[in-house]
Amino acid sequence: xxxxxxxxxxxxxxxxxxxxxxxxxxxREFLSSHRHITAEGLHRSVSRKNPxxxxxxxxxxxxxxxxxxxxxxxRFGANESCYxxxxxxxxxxxxxxKICGKIFEFxxxxxxxxxxxVAAEHGFLIQDHKLxxxxxxxxxxxxxxxxxxxx
Amino acid sequence: xxxxxxxxxxxxxxxxxxxxxxxxxxxREFLSSHRHITAEGLHRSVSRKNPxxxxxxxxxxxxxxxxxxxxxxxRFGANESCYxxxxxxxxxxxxxxKICGKIFEFxxxxxxxxxxxVAAEHGFLIQDHKLxxxxxxxxxxxxxxxxxxxx
DNA sequence: CTTGATGCAAATTATTTGCATTGTC
DNA sequence: GACAATGCAAATAATTTGCATCAAG
Numbered sequence: 001x002x003x004x005x006x007x008x009x010x011x012x013x014x015x016x017x018x019x020x021x022x023x024x025x026x027x028r029e030f031l032s033s034h035r036h037i038t039a040e041g042l043h044r045s046v047s048r049k050n051p052x053x054x055x056x057x058x059x060x061x062x063x064x065x066x067x068x069x070x071x072x073x074x075r076f077g078a079n080e081s082c083y084x085x086x087x088x089x090x091x092x093x094x095x096x097x098k099i100c101g102k103i104f105e106f107x108x109x110x111x112x113x114x115x116x117x118v119a120a121e122h123g124f125l126i127q128d129h130k131l132x133x134x135x136x137x138x139x140x141x142x143x144x145x146x147x148x149x150x151x
Numbered sequence: 152x153x154x155x156x157x158x159x160x161x162x163x164x165x166x167x168x169x170x171x172x173x174x175x176x177x178x179r180e181f182l183s184s185h186r187h188i189t190a191e192g193l194h195r196s197v198s199r200k201n202p203x204x205x206x207x208x209x210x211x212x213x214x215x216x217x218x219x220x221x222x223x224x225x226r227f228g229a230n231e232s233c234y235x236x237x238x239x240x241x242x243x244x245x246x247x248x249k250i251c252g253k254i255f256e257f258x259x260x261x262x263x264x265x266x267x268x269v270a271a272e273h274g275f276l277i278q279d280h281k282l283x284x285x286x287x288x289x290x291x292x293x294x295x296x297x298x299x300x301x302x
Numbered sequence: 303c304t305t306g307a308t309g310c311a312a313a314t315t316a317t318t319t320g321c322a323t324t325g326t327c
Numbered sequence: 328g329a330c331a332a333t334g335c336a337a338a339t340a341a342t343t344t345g346c347a348t349c350a351a352g
Contacts, residue, residue: 018326018331039317054334059317075226079342080316095275104273111265115284118259123289124246131282133266138274169306169351190342205309210342230317231341 004031004070004085011068022053026061027070036074036082036103076103076132093130097137104137155182155221155236162219173204177212178221187225187233187254227254227283244281248288255288 008027012019029046030037037045043058062083065071071083076096091112095104111131119126159178163170180197181188188196194209213234216222222234227247242263246255262282270277 057333106269108265108269111262114262118257119284125287125292126284127286129284133270133277133280135278136276141276208308
C-alpha cells in the first residue's frame with residue numbers, strides 16, 4: 001500500500017523527473033489537506049511554511065499529481081478547479097448545497113454498478129466518472145428563507 | 152406545453168426585462184441548435200444571420216436563458232462552459248470520450264432513483280445533478296493506439 | 303421619454319508559457 | 328556539469344464590467 005507521496009515519487013522517477021524540495025513540500029501539504037482544495041488555496045497553505053514557493057509551481061505540481069493518479073481534478077459549479085487526493089479507499093461523489101456552498105461526500109456502489117452497465121451497453125469503457133448532486137442540504141432546509149412572500 | 156422560447160419570453164416579462172431583437176435571435180438559434188454549444192459557438196451561428204450581435208450579448212443572454220430554466224450550463228473537462236437546451240423530455244447525462252472528445256448522451260431512470268435515495272438518506276434536497284462518465288468510446292476502442300510498447 | 307439593452311474596449315479571473323537562473327541527479 | 332525545475336513577468340483564454348449610445352415599453 002503505497003502512500004500518496006510514495007506513489008508520486010515513484011511517478012517522478014519513472015518519468016525521469018526530479019524530486020525537488022518544492023514538489024515534496026507541495027505534495028505533502030496537498031495530501032495532508034484532505035478534501036478539495038484550489039491551486040490558490042494550496043499555495044496559501046504551502047506558503048505558510050515555505051514562502052518562497054510560487055503559485056506557478058503549485059499549478060505545475062498539481063498537474064503532475066493528477067498525472068500520477070494521486071490527485072483528482074474536480075470542477076464544481078464554480079469558476080476555479082478543485083483538486084482532491086484520490087481516495088485510497090474507493091471513489092466518492094459529491095452533494096453541493098446551493099445555499100451554503102458546503103460540499104458533502106458520499107459513496108454508492110449500486111450507482112457505480114449501473115454506470116458500468118450503461119457504459120457497457122454503449123460499448124464505452126469507463127475510466128473515471130463524476131456525479132454531482134446540487135440542491136439544499138439538511139441544515140439549510142430548516143431555515144426556509146423567505147418561503148414565498150405573500151403580497 | 153410552453154416552448155422554450157415562450158418560457159423565455161414569459162421569464163423576461165415577469166422580471167420586467169425587455170424582449171429585444173437580439174435576445175429573440177439568440178434564444179431561437181440556441182433552441183434550434185440541439186445539444187451542447189459554447190458561447191463562442193452560438194455567437195458564430197447567430198452572427199451568420201445577424202452579424203451585428205456581439206459576443207457579449209450572447210454571454211448575457213445565455214445567462215438569462217439559464218435563469219429562465221431554458222438552458223443548462225455544463226462544464227465538461229474542458230476550459231469553457233457549454234450550454235444545452237433543458238430537455239423538455241427528461242434529464243440526460245453524458246459520456247465523454249477522452250480520445251476523440253465526442254460526447255454521448257444517455258438516460259437512466261434507475262440511477263436517478265438511487266440518487267434520490269442517497270440524497271434522502273442525508274436529508275438533502277436535490278434540485279439538479281450532473282453525471283459524467285469519462286473514458287473511451289466504442290469507435291476509439293477499436294483503434295488501440297500504441298497498446299503498450301514492448302521494450 | 304424613461305429605463306433597460308447593446309456593443310465596444312478595458313478589466314478580471316484562472317491558468318499557462320517564455321526565459322534567465324537555480325538546484326538535482 | 329547537464330538538463331530539468333523554479334519563479335518572475337508577460338501571455339492566454341474565458342468571461343465580465345464600465346460607459347456612451349440605442350431602442351423597447
